[in-house]
Amino acid sequence: xxxxxxxxxxxxxxxxxxxxxxxxxxxxxxxxxxxxxxxxxxxxxxxxxxxxxxxxxxxxxxxxxxxxxxxxxxxxxxxxxxxxxxxxxxxxxxxxxxxxxxxxxxxxxxxxxxxxxxxxxxxxxxxxxxxxxxxxxxxxxxxxxxxxxxxxxxxxxxxxxxxxxxxxxxxxxxxxxxxxxxxxxxxxxxxxxxxxxxxxxxxxxxxxxxxxxxxxxxxxxxxxxxxxxxxxxxxxxxxxxxxxxxxxxxxxxxxxxxxxxxxxxxxxxxxxxxxxxxxxxxxxxxxxxxxxxxxxxxxxxxxxxxxxxxxxxxxxxxxxxxxxxxxxxxxxxxxxxxxxxxxxxxxxx
Amino acid sequence: xxxxxxxxxxxxxxxxxxxxxxxxxxxxxxxxxxxxxxxxxxxxxxxxxxxxxxxxxxxxxxxxxxxxxxxxxxxxxxxxxxxxxxxxxxxxxxxxxxxxxxxxxxxxxxxxxxxxxxxxxxxxxxxxxxxxxxxxxxxxxxxxxxxxxxxxxxxxxxxxxxxxxxxxxxxxxxxxxxxxxxxxxxxxxxxxxxxxxxxxxxxxxxxxxxxxxxxxxxxxxxxxxxxxxxxxxxxxxxxxxxxxxxxxxxxxxxxxxxxxxxxxxxxxxxxxxxxxxxxxxxxxxxxxxxxxxxxxxxxxxxxxxxxxxxxxxxxxxxxxxxxxxxxxxxxxxxxxxxxxxxxxxxxxxxx
Numbered sequence: 042x043x044x045x046x047x048x049x050x051x052x053x054x055x056x057x058x059x060x061x062x063x064x065x066x067x068x069x070x071x072x073x074x075x076x077x078x079x080x081x082x083x084x085x086x087x088x089x090x091x092x093x094x095x096x097x098x099x100x101x102x103x104x105x106x107x108x109x110x111x112x113x114x115x116x117x118x119x120x121x122x123x124x125x126x127x128x129x130x131x132x133x134x135x136x137x138x139x140x141x142x143x144x145x146x147x148x149x150x151x152x153x154x155x156x157x158x159x160x161x162x163x164x165x166x167x168x169x170x171x172x173x174x175x176x177x178x179x180x181x182x183x184x185x186x187x188x189x190x191x192x193x194x195x196x197x198x199x200x201x202x203x204x205x206x207x208x209x210x211x212x213x214x215x216x217x218x219x220x221x222x223x224x225x226x227x228x229x230x231x232x233x234x235x236x237x238x239x240x241x242x243x244x245x246x247x248x249x250x251x252x253x254x255x256x257x258x259x260x261x262x263x264x265x266x267x268x269x270x271x272x273x274x275x276x277x278x279x280x281x282x283x284x285x286x287x288x289x290x291x292x293x294x295x296x297x298x299x300x301x302x303x304x305x306x307x308x309x310x311x312x313x314x315x316x317x318x319x320x321x322x323x324x325x326x327x328x329x330x331x332x333x334x335x336x337x338x339x340x341x342x343x344x345x346x347x348x349x350x351x352x353x354x355x356x357x358x359x360x361x362x363x364x365x366x367x368x369x370x371x372x373x374x375x376x377x378x379x380x381x382x383x384x385x386x387x388x389x390x
Numbered sequence: 391x392x393x394x395x396x397x398x399x400x401x402x403x404x405x406x407x408x409x410x411x412x413x414x415x416x417x418x419x420x421x422x423x424x425x426x427x428x429x430x431x432x433x434x435x436x437x438x439x440x441x442x443x444x445x446x447x448x449x450x451x452x453x454x455x456x457x458x459x460x461x462x463x464x465x466x467x468x469x470x471x472x473x474x475x476x477x478x479x480x481x482x483x484x485x486x487x488x489x490x491x492x493x494x495x496x497x498x499x500x501x502x503x504x505x506x507x508x509x510x511x512x513x514x515x516x517x518x519x520x521x522x523x524x525x526x527x528x529x530x531x532x533x534x535x536x537x538x539x540x541x542x543x544x545x546x547x548x549x550x551x552x553x554x555x556x557x558x559x560x561x562x563x564x565x566x567x568x569x570x571x572x573x574x575x576x577x578x579x580x581x582x583x584x585x586x587x588x589x590x591x592x593x594x595x596x597x598x599x600x601x602x603x604x605x606x607x608x609x610x611x612x613x614x615x616x617x618x619x620x621x622x623x624x625x626x627x628x629x630x631x632x633x634x635x636x637x638x639x640x641x642x643x644x645x646x647x648x649x650x651x652x653x654x655x656x657x658x659x660x661x662x663x664x665x666x667x668x669x670x671x672x673x674x675x676x677x678x679x680x681x682x683x684x685x686x687x688x689x690x691x692x693x694x695x696x697x698x699x700x701x702x703x704x705x706x707x708x709x710x711x712x713x714x715x716x717x718x719x720x721x722x723x724x725x726x727x728x729x730x731x732x733x734x735x736x737x738x739x740x741x
Contacts, residue, residue: 092636110633327629328649338622340629356633360626374626 044078046124046349050153053319053346057153057160060318068321071346072103075353078123085109085119086352104323104332108342108356114144114300122147122351133299134190136263146300148350151195157303157347158196159203161317165306169258169291170204170233177230178209179223181238181246187214192299193262197237218242220249227251236285237295239263243281244272252286259285260306262295278310296370300355302347305368313367319346324363325356335363338371391417391431398470401500407463408721415721420471422722423731430473433740444735446472447521447547453480453512453535454490455527458584460717461551462493465524467721468730470502478507478516485618514538522547522734529553547734551726554585554693555663558713559681562595564698570603571611572714576696578608578615578651579717582666585693586716589664590671592681597674601643601655604672608645617650617668624667625649631665659684678703693726694719 056071077097079086086109090096095107113119114135120126128149135144148154163172170176178201185194194211201209208226212219223246227234233256240261253259259281272280278292289309296314297304305314305322316322323332324339333339341361344354360371395416402411421427424444426434433441450469454462469477479494481487491508498506509516517523517538523546525535532550539548558576560569576588593600620628628649635642635654643653652669656662659673661684675681682705685692689706696716708727709719724730 089637110630110637112630112634113637116637325629327625330629338626340626356630358630360623371623374623374630 044074046078046082049075049078050349053153053349054156056346057156057317057319060160060164068318068346069103072106072344072353073100075346075349076100076103076106078349079352082123083121083352085113085121086123088119089113103321103344106344106354108325108344108354109352110356111144111298111300111358114146115142122149124149124350132190133192133195135299136191144299145190146192146351153347153349154192154195154302155199155203157317157319157345158199161304161306162200162204164317165293165315166235166258169256170235172204175206176204176209176235177226177232178205178235178237179226180209180211181213181218181223181236181242182211183213184211187211192297193239196297196304200235200237213238213242218245220246224249224251227253230254233257235260237261240277244277247280247284250284250286256291257285257287258291258293259287260293260295262297275310294370296368298355298357300348300351301343301345302350303345307370313364313369315367320344322361322363322368324361333363335365338362340374341368341370391420391428394470394473397500398467398502401496401502402463402467405463405496407467411721416471419722420731423729424735430735433738439741441740443738443740445738446735447474449476449478449520449522450474450734451478451480451512451516451520451523453523453525453527453531454482455525455531458486458580459489459493460580460584460586460719461526461725462490464719464723464725464730466494466497466502468734470497472731472734474503476505476507476519477503478509478520480509480512517542518544520546522549524549524551524734526551545736547736549728549733551728553691554708554726555688555691556586556588556694556696556716557661557685557692558588558591558696558716559675559678560591560593560595560600560698560713562593565593565595565600565603567603567607569698569713570600570607572698572712573600573604574607574611575714576716577670578617578668581617582664582668582670584717586719587666588670588696588716589666590662590673592659592673592675592684594675594677594681597655597672598641601641601653601672604653604670605643605645608651612646612651620649620667627665628652628667628669631669661685661688681705 052071080090080097089109090107093107100106114121129147130149132145132147180197182194182197185198188194212223232254234253235258237260240263243261281292282289292309294307295304303317303320305316307314321344323342325342326333326339338360341357341359342354343357346353358374360374362369395413399412399416402408417427428434429442429444430446433443435441452465481490494506497503523535523539525532529552532552536548536550539546573591580587632642632652641655645651650668653672655672659675662671664671675684682703685705692705692707694709694711694716695707696711696713698713700710700712702710709723
């Protein structure tokens, strides 16, 4: 029986649910099955694969699955989903901090997104929290009602629903960060807090002090993609530790993107990113266009089985180094300002 | 003044900065900028009623962010013509730091400036000492220093050079191997760094033909150019730029068969910045009126337009030059459209 979006979604759901027992062979088989499905049902992806002379006949291992460049999601003319356009319910949109055109990832339902983000949360943070008890979340981000196309807002909302107390809340609204409420909750809370938000939102708080209750956790995401305020990760984490009075092991970075349904996490200023069992990465050597040998930098390509509705393999615009099954994220490949030349961002802002 | 001009001309010739630098042209530059060759040393009569005198700054704070040596030669030559005594120089953190320091030290060694101080941080005390502040950097850097200078009690000159973009135009009848060689010079001198380096060339003719000629010219001269190696980050950017080009079904020429040099022939004419690192875009355009429209979005940022036949047109560029000359601006070049000396002096009017 040919695979359908429903049957594959069900298979991936099972894989994620039994992820502790997931093995390499299962991943490989499911990845190839998804690749076949995307090749046949995702017109934009098929076109790209054909440009590379890759077909289901030539691809026999997940390493060989063509990764579609992230920038493709920014092309309005390219339809990059494995379902017909009229069936799309909504889309996630990139923040557009480093480019004028925003990338869009269309979807027809978010059940798998919710499962992947909640399971990923459980994998990463269960050592910090007793997940039988509810967690007090504070999000330095707009709610999904306000940011209807932000995947991060949806992820936070899902965490709040799955693991959060009723007093968990979003602290940004109408471009305004509610510092007074943050300060009040932080001062009065008797339980640990999970404080999450974009690095840029955290950076805007760096001049103030908010000592968090013991055992609290901070999660930042996004870096300073293209923003004016640049800071090394080491300095940024040092400032966060000082500002929120938390140890290094309680500060996390989330590596995710609009084009993906799953996320990876790194702990502390020098920690490498760990991926959930339904997600893998590979490092491409731009010179040889082959896999880079471990320890050497290259372009990060991500394979996310939860991306059933779009493309399972994404070529990012980020640089990284492989250390076993962990990733050292080096940052964006985006052009730095050199000499006195303008970057695209400078032009467009 | 004359002995100084003579010495300066000799010095500049020794270092092959400008072929036309001599006592006469230097004096001409002062006259063009300030109205009279002696106006810096004594009041000069403008008409029966009025005399003018220009007072040059004695102490200058110079903040260089990522500058190439060409800009440092320019600025120190101007400071010498103004007889500036003391320079506080904040060198860039770029790979050119040593070269820039070396050039500044040459001016000190040859007594064109009396005191030279390299500084790492710019304190309020340094700003207070300066009569003029010259800043090269991005818009936010310029704004930061502009505010600091405005806040000063002591009035001082502020000259800010922001980020700029450059491009070239090739006319249909000029598509030939000689033109290609000149385009390579514009493209690869200084490793496509600095605001005079082209992001793209508009071709008012057969773009593919120019790309083929450029490829051949690069193949011929690549080994002689001794270009610096690419970093991992740069390689990744180049790879992604090539991938994006292929996605849009644009042609990618790789004359060295590796990531070293990339020519992207695009169908879309819209102005696009290059990721640099020796990636040049070639785009079609119908005529100069069409190019004017295409350059409109970057009009405030346009520095130099090199042309296979120089026909200045209203696109906002501060400089037009023949192809092959982009990286070698004349002694008389008014960077960003500013006066080279006039912006730094204060005037005394005697009626």
